[in-house]
Amino acid sequence: MNFLKNNSYDIVRFFINQMGIMIFSLVLYISCGFVEDVSVKASLQLVVSIGSTLFYFALLYYAAWECGAKDKVRIDAGRLKKLPFKGALMSLIANSLNLILSITALICIVIYIGSPELHSDTSALGNAVGILSSVYHFISAMFIGIANAFSTLAEGLYANLLGCIAFIIMYFVTIAVTGFGYFMGVRDYRITSLFSSRPNGARD
Secondary structure, eight states, X not given: OHHHHHHHHHHHHHHHHHHHHHHHHHHHHHHHTTOOOHHHHHHHHHHHHHHHHHHHHHHHHHHHHHHHHHXXXXXXXXXXXXOTTHHHHHHHHHTHXXXXXXXXXXXXXXXXXXXXXXXXXXXXXXXXXXHHHHHHHHHTGGGHHHHHHHHTTSOTHHHHHHHHHHHHHHHHHHHHHHHHHHHHHHTTOOGGGGGOOSOTTOOO
């Protein structure tokens, strides 16, 4: 509980970044909807998704780096215990709703696929999958184009399964990016230092 209390500002900040990119992505997807050619529309949605996702990751990385840089001052002064995976843990908490919805949907899809007797329009399980899927698609709109591209690798229920898995993968990539940003910030490393011969910790 102390972790949540002490880091609530940054956790909320990560979630707000998601909501901002969600709105940005939805606006762009709506614009793509005016394209009549299905293949062109799908390609545009994929481009929008990749662009929005990269922008989202950049925002998260910068926010996590700032958080790590602030913690470094307190760690060096002996006022804060060093937690190497703090950034990833904060991101995990910020993405908890996304993961709960998508993993629950994944379990329901697997059960639904393995239970042919449930395959009907009135199936409660099928309706649950639809509701869960709609919610995490909406709040994670930046990943829709990427997930749709994955889902084209299969058909029917298996396409839904692949799409759901794609969302879950992207959530964990999000956590990794945030964790990496914090890791770099708490060590006062710039991203450019990975491609530079300058000493570690040197400022740009």
